[in-house]
Every structure is written in C-alpha cells, then in structure tokens.
Amino acid sequence: MVKEVYKSSEEKMNKTITVLKKELASLKAGRANPSILDKIVVPYYGTPTPISQIASIAVPEPRLLTVQPWDSSILKEIEKEILKSDLGLNPTNDGKLIRLLIPELTEETRKNLVKVIKKHGEEAKVAVRSIRREANEKIKALKKESTITEDQEKKGEEDIQKLTDNIIKEIDRIVETKEKEIMEV
Incomplete structure (x- = not known):
C-alpha cells in the first residue's frame, strides 16, 4: 500500500521536473528558438x-x-x-x-530572466511539496484504517521526505544551470 503511494508520488514529482525543464527551455536566451x-x-x-x-x-x-x-x-x-x-x-x-x-540580452534583461527562472523553480518546489503533503495524508489514512502499522507509516513518511529532498535538489540544480546559461550568453 505504501509502495503504491510512493510510486505515484515519484511519478508526479518527476512530471513536475519535466514541466519545469519545458518551461525553462521556452525562455529566450538571446538566440531564436x-x-x-x-x-x-x-x-x-x-x-x-x-x-x-x-x-x-x-x-x-x-x-x-x-x-x-x-x-x-x-x-x-x-x-x-x-x-x-x-x-x-x-x-x-x-x-x-x-x-x-529576438533582442540581444542586456544586463537588465538577463536579471529579469533569472527572476523568471527562479519563479518557475519556486512554483515547481511548491508543486512537489503539495505532492508530498498528499502522499503523507494518504499514508495517515492507511494508518487510520489500520491497513498499515505505525512503523510502516513512519517509514513511508521518511521515504516520501527523502524523495522530496532529492527532487528539490534536482530542481535547484536545473534552475542554477539555466541561470548560468542566461548570465553567460
């Protein structure tokens, strides 16, 4: 039961990363794309x-x-x-x-683009945290129904938290890479 919740959450979080990458790819970096x-x-x-x-x-x-x-x-x-x-x-x-x-990127334009990139990154993190919250609620509901034990509940929540931390690190890495790309163009 907990494994299904974990797998579902992992899929949703990975979709969030895919959406973030797509959104960042659509930002202009001084070249026509x-x-x-x-x-x-x-x-x-x-x-x-x-x-x-x-x-x-x-x-x-x-x-x-x-x-x-x-x-x-x-x-x-x-x-x-x-x-x-x-x-x-x-x-x-x-x-x-x-x-x-497509205009040349001025320093001001670059800074504005970085703000937009960070905003997309934050939106992705909010989405991931929302997925974590939903997963934890499902795990608590399973415990309440006595479908799983307290140990399984704690382990499930810990696993979801580790997954969340890893996905957020990945989001930070993606955002940082895009920021460098924009500032170095």
Whole structure:
C-alpha cells in the first residue's frame, strides 16, 4: 500500500521536473528558438490552439523567428497573443507572416530572466511539496484504517521526505544551470 503511494508520488514529482525543464527551455536566451512560442495558444475557430499547430515557425537567422500561419486570416490573432505573452517580443506583421526579432540580452534583461527562472523553480518546489503533503495524508489514512502499522507509516513518511529532498535538489540544480546559461550568453 505504501509502495503504491510512493510510486505515484515519484511519478508526479518527476512530471513536475519535466514541466519545469519545458518551461525553462521556452525562455529566450538571446538566440531564436522556436520553443519560446510553445506556451502561446491562439483561439482558432473557438478552440485554443498552440501556434505550432496552425503555423510554420522558422529560424532564418540566429536572432529572428518567422511565424507563417497556414490560414492568413489568423495572422492578427497570433500577433495579439504574442504581444499578450510574457516574452517581451514585438511582432512585425507584413500581411503574410510575422517576424520576431529576438533582442540581444542586456544586463537588465538577463536579471529579469533569472527572476523568471527562479519563479518557475519556486512554483515547481511548491508543486512537489503539495505532492508530498498528499502522499503523507494518504499514508495517515492507511494508518487510520489500520491497513498499515505505525512503523510502516513512519517509514513511508521518511521515504516520501527523502524523495522530496532529492527532487528539490534536482530542481535547484536545473534552475542554477539555466541561470548560468542566461548570465553567460
């Protein structure tokens, strides 16, 4: 019983790390990277749709992204969503495609990016701690139902805590690596 709780928690915590890595990959580091647009969704015929599913995204130059929708009637919507996003990019719409010039990273931009990275790291840690709390509640419920002994309860909680500590160390390592990458570009 406790093993199932542990395995479930471990899976959820690993998913949290995967999400964090994806979010950090979408942050711009002074170079054009199509993944920075991954989080942007555009209402397309009433359905929120990722840009990558309604347009081709190209990198013609190291600091330029082009977004060419398959249906040019959605161009304005894509432009609007890019402006609304927290990417800080100014799209240029020529009626056929949108150009996104990725600005050089200034010291201030780098510091702001590091703040965003730390924020994502903290959100991941909060999610992990929430998973730990849920796991501990499940273990306590098993003890209350007399399904497990007190020793099994203590061991289960200790194991969940060790898992949590390891995952949080991994989150810190990922955040630190991304910070260095941003500050050294």
